[in-house]
Each structure stands twice: as structure tokens, then as C-alpha cells.
Amino acid sequence: MFKINKVFKKPHYLIIQQNTSQEGQAEKNQEVQPALPAIPNGLWLKCQNCGETIYNKDFRQNHEVCQNCGYHYRMNARERIDLIMDTGTFKEINPELKSVNPLGFEGYDLKLAESREKTELTEAIVTGYGKIHGHNSVIAVMDSRFMMGSMGSVVGEKITRAFEYATSKGLPIIIFTASGGARMQEGMFSLMQMAKTSAAVAKHNQAGGLYISVLTDPTTGGVTASFAMLGDIILAEPRALIGFAGKRVGEQTIRQKLPDGFQKAEFLLEHGFIDKIVSRDNLKLTLSRLLRLHIWP
Amino acid sequence: MLEREKDINELRNKIEDLRKFAEEKKADFSAEIDVLEARLEKMKAETIVNLSPMDKLTLSRMVERPTSLDYIDKVFDGFIELHGDRKFGDDPSIVGGIARLRDMAVTVIGQQKGRNTKENVKRNFGMPNPEGFRKALRLMKQAEKFQRPVICFIDTPGADPGAGAEERGQGEAIARNLMEMVNLRTPVISIVIGEGGSGGALAISVADEIWMLEHSIYAILSPEGFASILWKDSTRAKEAAHKMKITAQDLLGLGLIDKILPEPPGGAHTNLETMATVIKEELMRVPFKTMLNDRDGLLDQRYAKYRKIGAYLE
Numbered sequence: 001m002f003k004i005n006k007v008f009k010k011p012h013y014l015i016i017q018q019n020t021s022q023e024g025q026a027e028k029n030q031e032v033q034p035a036l037p038a039i040p041n042g043l044w045l046k047c048q049n050c051g052e053t054i055y056n057k058d059f060r061q062n063h064e065v066c067q068n069c070g071y072h073y074r075m076n077a078r079e080r081i082d083l084i085m086d087t088g089t090f091k092e093i094n095p096e097l098k099s100v101n102p103l104g105f106e107g108y109d110l111k112l113a114e115s116r117e118k119t120e121l122t123e124a125i126v127t128g129y130g131k132i133h134g135h136n137s138v139i140a141v142m143d144s145r146f147m148m149g150s151m152g153s154v155v156g157e158k159i160t161r162a163f164e165y166a167t168s169k170g171l172p173i174i175i176f177t178a179s180g181g182a183r184m185q186e187g188m189f190s191l192m193q194m195a196k197t198s199a200a201v202a203k204h205n206q207a208g209g210l211y212i213s214v215l216t217d218p219t220t221g222g223v224t225a226s227f228a229m230l231g232d233i234i235l236a237e238p239r240a241l242i243g244f245a246g247k248r249v250g251e252q253t254i255r256q257k258l259p260d261g262f263q264k265a266e267f268l269l270e271h272g273f274i275d276k277i278v279s280r281d282n283l284k285l286t287l288s289r290l291l292r293l294h295i296w297p
Numbered sequence: 298m299l300e301r302e303k304d305i306n307e308l309r310n311k312i313e314d315l316r317k318f319a320e321e322k323k324a325d326f327s328a329e330i331d332v333l334e335a336r337l338e339k340m341k342a343e344t345i346v347n348l349s350p351m352d353k354l355t356l357s358r359m360v361e362r363p364t365s366l367d368y369i370d371k372v373f374d375g376f377i378e379l380h381g382d383r384k385f386g387d388d389p390s391i392v393g394g395i396a397r398l399r400d401m402a403v404t405v406i407g408q409q410k411g412r413n414t415k416e417n418v419k420r421n422f423g424m425p426n427p428e429g430f431r432k433a434l435r436l437m438k439q440a441e442k443f444q445r446p447v448i449c450f451i452d453t454p455g456a457d458p459g460a461g462a463e464e465r466g467q468g469e470a471i472a473r474n475l476m477e478m479v480n481l482r483t484p485v486i487s488i489v490i491g492e493g494g495s496g497g498a499l500a501i502s503v504a505d506e507i508w509m510l511e512h513s514i515y516a517i518l519s520p521e522g523f524a525s526i527l528w529k530d531s532t533r534a535k536e537a538a539h540k541m542k543i544t545a546q547d548l549l550g551l552g553l554i555d556k557i558l559p560e561p562p563g564g565a566h567t568n569l570e571t572m573a574t575v576i577k578e579e580l581m582r583v584p585f586k587t588m589l590n591d592r593d594g595l596l597d598q599r600y601a602k603y604r605k606i607g608a609y610l611e
């Protein structure tokens with residue numbers, strides 16, 4: 001761990017910046033909090049949670065967890081796949097699915113184009129299959145950089161197809177959620193994805209398939225109120241924001257100060273809505289052990 | 298009340314006054330009265346013909362708008378309300394129970410707004426807590442066991458967004474209902490009677506058929522909320538209501554609902570009796586017996602119905 005506060009006279013580090021360009025239900029659902037650094041090339045970073053200055057390379061090697069305070073910063077989908085899947089085993093499915101603008105909503109096409117360019121993803125989720133410490137699994141990974149990970153038709157369709165793939169191959173499925181909720185620009189098409197994805201979970205259940213959901217920061221709105229909460233086993237990353245309505249919305253509506261730690265993973269664990277909080281350095285091992293326990297000898 | 302309705306009432310009063318005045322003064326104002334009456338008729342007709350999405354939103358939220366219990370009373374016989382989720386409590390914003398639809402026992406569930414301020418406080422303005430959704434699910438599973446069709450009335454601004462709801466798992470409650478309703482081995486018909494608000498509405502509306510009353514709405518979020526989030530300007534609700542495609546007509550056009558039930562001239566609130574008859578007659582036409590005889594087929598169709606929803610390029 002580096003403590004270099006006094007080494008430099010002027011700060012030669014980057015502040016780990018907010019993601020400020022997002023919009024959508026996400027905004028309603030989100031309090032301001034640290035996000036990934038926008039410029040990854042700085043040598044030093046300053047943790048927004050604890051204020052400690054940390055060495056960028058260490059931060060990356062530590063899978064974007066602050067070595068000082070253990071704060072889990074948001075990971076993008078590709079980094080998550082690298083973290084979880086055995087090297088070279090991941091095969092993407094349905095990468096070609098692209099959103100359209102079903103309501104002809106002004107500005108939506110541009111927003112999609114910007115997100116595609118910024119993230120080099122076609123949508124807010126990457127789905128595929130591969131091996132985790134040798135165990136085969138389908139995985140779906142949401143990416144909050146893409147329009148705040150909101151669920152529109154494509155996210156719903158890719159999740160549904162991932163379930164169908166898992167069901168048909170007799171494979172387990174693991175979904176990493178990161179979403180501000182509904183893709184508002186798609187109106188009721190977006191809302192109905194909640195029912196569609198829940199139906200896909202139901203089919204997988206009937207076939208006896210394993211589904212593990214891993215809730216990461218942030219998981220809110222329509223994603224929380226559908227497949228995120230339907231895992232056979234529900235894991236979460238430490239301190240991840242998880243909730244249905246936004247904290248600010250809650251405060252405004254009921255005009256009361258909400259308890260500290262409200263809607264954090266720890267709060268949900270305490271109230272019985274998730275199985276386990278797993279830190280990032282332990283995540284792959286935990287998942288592989290769970291997969292192992294679901295294989296018939 | 299809608300602006301136009303106020304105008305209509307004003308005009309009606311004006312005509313009445315003029316008549317009284319004419320009688321008192323023994324003067325002949327019949328020509329003027331005829332003109333005004335013609336205008337009144339025209340306004341009445343326009344009220345129902347030219348409703349904008351915002352008008353419909355207002356209409357769907359009017360306190361005069363008939364509620365679930367109003368319809369339950371008129372459409373069904375011998376309704377027995379059943380309470381509680383067997384886990385935490387009883388949520389007054391969702392009512393449910395057993396009744397007869399002519400000769401068939403059915404389970405009826407509805408989101409219940411208050412018919413005045415006092416009742417609205419008790420009913421939480423029709424915003425269910427998790428225990429409301431769990432009560433609904435309990436009654437649906439009961440219906441499945443006894444092979445009763447389920448009829449759901451949708452009328453909510455949305456699920457309660459408060460701290461208590463979060464603590465008791467609002468997200469989980471909604472998610473559970475969605476998953477269980479897709480697989481409920483008995484017919485389900487859901488009818489949006491007023492405001493279909495977001496996930497809270499969806500949580501009791503997964504069905505074999507989704508119907509909407511002519512002037513009801515179904516939206517991913519309130520147009521006010523939509524405008525304030527997307528445009529940072531909640532005063533643009535009218536524009537949002539238009540762009541969000543929330544009316545029964547829009548949603549039928551998009552293939553997201555199955556049927557529109559016509560409202561009496563002036564809206565459901567002007568004639569509850571007629572509206573209830575329309576609902577009852579439509580329900581009588583549903584081949585519940587046939588559906589119950591092929592429950593595997595029923596579930597396959599329901600799955601397919603939701604499976605195909607989405608707009609994307611491949």
C-alpha cells in the first residue's frame with residue numbers, strides 16, 4: 001500500500017472521477033458516488049471514498065478496489081469478464097443485437113451512438129459462455145457506462161437468449177447486474193422486458209437450471225424488480241447500491257432522513273434479501289465453488 | 298376534473314340561468330338557448346373525441362374515476378374480500394378475494410385508490426407495499442389450486458417508493474410476482490381501469506390478455522417524473538405524456554395490449570353502470586373453461602406473448 005501524501009508538493013494524482021454524463025431513470029436512482037477514473041493513464045489516483053492516494057497500477061491489479069479502504073469501484077463489462085472467466089475461454093453470443101428507436105424518441109439514436117462509441121459495446125450488456133476455474137457457465141455482464149446500464153429491448157432480449165442458451169445446453173447462468181433501471185426512451189417496451197426476463201428465469205428454473213445473480217454497484221429500478229432478485233443464489237459486492245426506488249426519491253416522498261447505509265448491499269443482507277456479500281478478490285473462487293456444488297457426481 | 302368538464306358545467310349553468318331569467322321576465326330567449334345548447338352538445342362530443350394523452354392522464358387519475366371496488370361490486374356477485382400476505386401485514390392499496398362471474402367462481406384482485414382524501418390516506422393513494430404484492434400472489438396461487446380464473450384491475454401511480462417498502466423488499470416482491478404469474482396454471486385477465494403506473498402496475502398485470510379502458514393509461518413512469526429526469530423540467534409533462542405513448546390506443550397500436558374497452562360518453566365516471574356492463578360482457582366472452590382444459594397450452598401461449606416483446610435489429 002502506498003502512502004505518498006507528503007512526497008509531492010503539488011498533487012500529481014488524478015481524482016477518481018464521477019461519471020456525470022449519464023441520464024435516464026438511473027439519475028433518479030442514484031446518489032452521487034465514486035465511479036471509474038475517466039483517464040486511466042495517471043500514475044496516481046486519489047480514492048474518493050477514503051481520500052487516500054493510491055498507485056494506479058496497484059489499483060488496476062487489485063481489480064479496481066481501493067487497497068486502503070476496500071471500496072469497490074465500478075468495473076466495465078470487459079474487465080469483469082477478464083476477472084471471472086478463465087483466460088481465452090469466453091465466447092460472446094448475440095453481440096450483433098442493436099437497439100432501435102421504437103417510439104421515435106428524439107435524441108435517443110444519438111445517445112445510443114455516443115454510448116457505443118464511448119464503451120465500444122453495442123449495448124449495455126455482454127452475454128456469452130466460457131469457463132470459471134474449469135467449470136462451464138453462461139454469463140451476462142451489464143455495463144453501467146452504457147446509458148447507465150438501463151434495460152431496453154436489447155438488454156431484455158440478450159438476457160432472455162442467454163437464459164434460453166443455458167437452459168438448452170443444461171448450463172448454469174451467472175448474471176452481473178449494474179443498472180439504473182428502465183430504458184425510458186423505449187417506454188412500455190422497456191417495462192415489459194421485466195416480465196420477459198422474469199419469464200426466462202422461470203423457464204430455466206423449470207428445467208432445473210442454476211441461476212446465480214451477482215449484484216454490483218448500482219442495481220436499481222426495473223432490474224432489481226425483475227431478474228436481479230430472482231437468482232437461486234444472490235451475491236453482491238460490498239457496499240453496492242441496490243434498491244427499487246432511488247434514495248433521493250424515497251427521501252422526497254416520505255420526507256424523512258433515511259438511515260445510513262440504506263440500500264447498500266449490507267442493508268439487503270441484514271434484511272434477508274441477498275445470500276452473501278463477496279469481495280471482488282474472492283468472487284471468482286466463490287462462483288467456481290458454487291458451480292462445483294451443483295454438478296452431479 | 299378536466300378543464301373541459303369545467304367549461305361544460307359552466308355552460309350548462311349558463312343555459313339554466315338563461316332559462317330561469319327568460320321565465321321570470323316572460324321573454325323569449327329560445328334562439329339564444331338553442332345556440333348555447335348546440336355548443337354544449339358539441340363540447341360534450343369533443344370531450345370524448347379529442348382527448349390528448351395529457352387529458353387522458355388527468356382523466357385516469359380523477360378522484361371521481363371508478364375504482365376497483367366499484368367495478369368488483371357491479372361486475373361480480375357475492376365478492377368476499379380476503380386479507381393479508383401471511384408474512385407481514387395487510388396492504389389496503391390492494392384488495393382481493395373470491396366472487397362469482399355469473400356462474401363461475403373467480404379470484405379478483407385490484408389496486409385500490411381512495412374515493413376521497415381520507416380513504417386515499419388509508420389506501421396509500423393506491424401505491425402498494427411489498428405485502429400488497431405478496432397478498433396478490435397468495436390469492437393467485439390459491440386461485441391456481443382451485444382452478445379459478447384470476448381477474449386483476451390495475452390502477453396505481455406505482456409501487457410505494459418509501460423506506461419501509463425498500464426494507465421489506467419491494468424489488469423482490471415485484472420480481473417474484475412477475476415470475477410466478479408467467480407460470481400461474483390458471484387463466485389471468487388484467488384490466489387497466491385508470492392509471493397503470495410502472496413496475497407497480499406490471500406486478501399484478503402479467504396475463505393472458507391485457508385490456509385497457511378507453512381513457513386509461515399505462516406508462517413506464519409518470520410523465521411528470523419522465524420529464525424531470527430526461528429534460529430536468531417537470532412542467533413538460535404534457536409533452537412527455539404525448540411522446541411516451543401511454544394511451545390505450547397507442548399501446549394497442551404497438552401490440553403491447555390486447556383490447557380496448559369503450560367507455561361511456563364523457564368517460565367511465567359519468568356512467569359506472571354502463572362501464573361495468575361492458576367489462577362484464579367482455580369477461581363473459583373469455584373462454585375460461587377451454588383455457589382451463591389446456592393449461593400447458595395456456596402457459597405456452599402466455600410465455601410466447603411476453604417472449605416476443607421488444608424492438609431491435611439483428
Ligand SMILES: [Zn+2]
Nearest residue numbers: 047050066069
Ligand atoms: Zn479508498
